[in-house]
Amino acid sequence: xxxxxxHGLRKDFTVRVRKSLLRRERREVAAVDGVDLIVQRGELLxxxxxxxxxxxxTLKMLTGVLNPSGGAVSVCGxxxxxxxxxxxxxxxxxxxxxxxxxxxxxxxxxxxxxxxxYRVPAAEHAVRLRRCRGLLELDPFLDTPVRQLSLGQRMRGxxxxxxxxxxxxxFLDEPTIGLDVVSKQAVRGFLAELGESGDTTxxxxxxxxxxxxxxxxxxxxxDHGRVVHDGGIDALHARYGSQRRVTVEFDAPPATLPALxxxxxxxxxxxxxxxxxxxxxxxxxxxxxxxxxxxxxxxxVTEPEIEEVIARLYRSEGRAPS
Amino acid sequence: MAEPSTAAIYRRLVAAxxxxxxxxxxxxxxDLFSNVVFxxxxxxxxxxxxxxxxxxxxxxxxDALLVFALSSLGFSLADLAVGNIDKMQRHVRTGLLDxxxxxxxxxxxxxxxxxxGVRRLGRVVSGVAVLxxxxxxxxxxxxxxxxLLLVLTPVAGAVFFSAFFVATATVAFWxxxxxxxxxxxxxxxxxxxxxxxxxYGGWFRHLLAFGLGFGFVAYYPALxxxxxxxxxxxxxxxxxxxxxxxxxxxxxxxxxxxxxxRHYRSTGS
Numbered sequence: 001x002x003x004x005x006x007h008g009l010r011k012d013f014t015v016r017v018r019k020s021l022l023r024r025e026r027r028e029v030a031a032v033d034g035v036d037l038i039v040q041r042g043e044l045l046x047x048x049x050x051x052x053x054x055x056x057x058t059l060k061m062l063t064g065v066l067n068p069s070g071g072a073v074s075v076c077g078x079x080x081x082x083x084x085x086x087x088x089x090x091x092x093x094x095x096x097x098x099x100x101x102x103x104x105x106x107x108x109x110x111x112x113x114x115x116x117x118y119r120v121p122a123a124e125h126a127v128r129l130r131r132c133r134g135l136l137e138l139d140p141f142l143d144t145p146v147r148q149l150s151l152g153q154r155m156r157g158x159x160x161x162x163x164x165x166x167x168x169x170x171f172l173d174e175p176t177i178g179l180d181v182v183s184k185q186a187v188r189g190f191l192a193e194l195g196e197s198g199d200t201t202x203x204x205x206x207x208x209x210x211x212x213x214x215x216x217x218x219x220x221x222x223d224h225g226r227v228v229h230d231g232g233i234d235a236l237h238a239r240y241g242s243q244r245r246v247t248v249e250f251d252a253p254p255a256t257l258p259a260l261x262x263x264x265x266x267x268x269x270x271x272x273x274x275x276x277x278x279x280x281x282x283x284x285x286x287x288x289x290x291x292x293x294x295x296x297x298x299x300x301v302t303e304p305e306i307e308e309v310i311a312r313l314y315r316s317e318g319r320a321p322s
Numbered sequence: 323m324a325e326p327s328t329a330a331i332y333r334r335l336v337a338a339x340x341x342x343x344x345x346x347x348x349x350x351x352x353d354l355f356s357n358v359v360f361x362x363x364x365x366x367x368x369x370x371x372x373x374x375x376x377x378x379x380x381x382x383x384x385d386a387l388l389v390f391a392l393s394s395l396g397f398s399l400a401d402l403a404v405g406n407i408d409k410m411q412r413h414v415r416t417g418l419l420d421x422x423x424x425x426x427x428x429x430x431x432x433x434x435x436x437x438x439g440v441r442r443l444g445r446v447v448s449g450v451a452v453l454x455x456x457x458x459x460x461x462x463x464x465x466x467x468x469x470l471l472l473v474l475t476p477v478a479g480a481v482f483f484s485a486f487f488v489a490t491a492t493v494a495f496w497x498x499x500x501x502x503x504x505x506x507x508x509x510x511x512x513x514x515x516x517x518x519x520x521x522y523g524g525w526f527r528h529l530l531a532f533g534l535g536f537g538f539v540a541y542y543p544a545l546x547x548x549x550x551x552x553x554x555x556x557x558x559x560x561x562x563x564x565x566x567x568x569x570x571x572x573x574x575x576x577x578x579x580x581x582x583x584r585h586y587r588s589t590g591s
Contacts, residue, residue, distance in 0.1 A: 013589065060420065063424050066587050067584075067588050085426045086426075088424055093424045095421065097417060098416070098417035098420060103342070104343075105341060113335065116334050117335075117426065118425075118426060145345070
């Protein structure tokens with residue numbers, strides 16, 4: 001079942017550019033420029049893009065905050081803006097920059113208030129809260145006013161707040177931004193578990209590549225308001241020429257080297273050779289060809305960093321006018 | 323379990339706000355106190371004016387005090403309930419508006435209760451006290467009609483001022499520096515209603531009294547309470563019209579507000 005369906009989703013903003021003291025020019029800018037997105041129940045989707053690519057704007061359209069300028073969108077079978085209140089009960093949202101908690105009250109009080117706002121039966125609420133308390137280790141600061149919490153504690157509190165009404169979809173805008181390593185791991189571990197249970201669909205935007213590698217089987221990358229990639233991490237590697245490296249050491253420098261498609265010799269210092277492989281080449285083929293030469297002593301394979309891939313992606317797709 | 327009513331949810335939210343603000347004890351007490359002082363200062367202004375001129379434009383000090391008290395109580399009630407809406411622009415900027423839009427409750431009501439100015443309660447309490455004193459001094463007879471009018475007028479005044487607050491604050495969706503406009507219109511309106519209308523001149527009086535409706539907040543009801551005919555010649559029943567006017571103002575404000583939110587959702591600013 002498709003939990004999220006967007007076709008040709010767009011959002012235009014009018015910006016006024018100051019030309020001189022008095023003259024201002026109005027210009028239409030497409031923040032989201034025809035996004036197609038289908039997300040099925042239980043998926044854990046990473047929504048990526050450089051700053052200003054349109055990630056948050058998309059999220060705001062999916063959650064009913066902003067009205068799309070064009071295209072069709074449905075979440076949980078509802079049209080977000082006209083059915084905002086119905087939708088609000090069925091989704092959970094964490095905006096990293098904006099708290100859902102009551103700043104001056106103990107964390108526990110916020111949860112009690114949210115229980116009433118979302119009209120959650122007390123028993124159901126208690127079960128969910130108990131689960132979050134355990135998994136996110138909330139107990140040490142459950143009675144502390146939110147303003148005194150550390151950022152990591154607060155984010156764990158926010159996640160809980162977004163889940164207490166049992167949402168079908170959880171939208172997370174930069175959930176790990178600014179967190180220390182321990183808190184990041186706690187949040188990631190929690191999301192991974194939530195994702196594995198398969199009941200909750202999760203859409204998260206992030207700049208943290210470890211989040212992606214740990215959590216997302218599917219990645220949608222947008223830039224300039226358009227989807228430039230939709231698929232798994234492997235597909236991303238294959239498509240954007242992420243290069244694996246194979247480093248080998250022979251007893252003596254070999255006289256001839258195998259010529260394989262997609263394999264390039266990057267460095268050779270005596271008996272030590274480094275090859276780079278593009279997305280089409282196979283490590284196995286290269287290794288068997290090299291071992292056939294005889295005298296192979298050592299071998300190591302370096303997987304490409306997702307970081308590198310994303311950087312490459314932003315650069316190549318980025319600034320070119322379409 | 324029975325579904326809690328929406329009103330019950332808002333009551334809880336207001337209670338949470340009271341607890342939040344009371345958690346800063348000293349600041350809370352100071353705020354309560356300073357709001358009483360502010361009302362005292364306003365009151366002093368009226369007293370000083372009438373000390374110099376015992377009868378102003380046909381109204382004695384005690385008559386004028388009643389007008390002042392009615393207007394002041396209406397305004398303080400509105401200020402207590404919706405006064406914080408003038409932070410609209412900040413709510414847009416900090417994203418509070420987005421946070422409110424993703425909850426299953428009405429947007430305006432949430433913004434109002436999430437930010438209700440409990441500390442302005444002091445002003446309401448002293449406003450009631452001033453009204454009681456003014457009624458005594460002016461010798462208003464305690465007829466059922468008068469008592470009804472004494473309750474109805476501040477409430478209608480509160481709705482009327484609230485509508486003004488909301489409508490002018492909504493301009494924040496289009497125009498960033500709307501705080502000034504909002505303050506000029508609402509505080510200006512309050513100051514206008516604090517004195518008998520006869521002290522103001524021609525077109526200005528007509529604009530504020532009828533054009534914007536401020537004449538109905540205190541002046542016309544006060545005439546009935548004082549059992550006086552209007553020196554300006556308007557019929558006496560005008561004093562009973564303030565609830566109607568308040569309802570119209572509230573409807574208009576709701577319209578402006580809805581338009582504002584729709585605009586926000588299409589422009590994101």
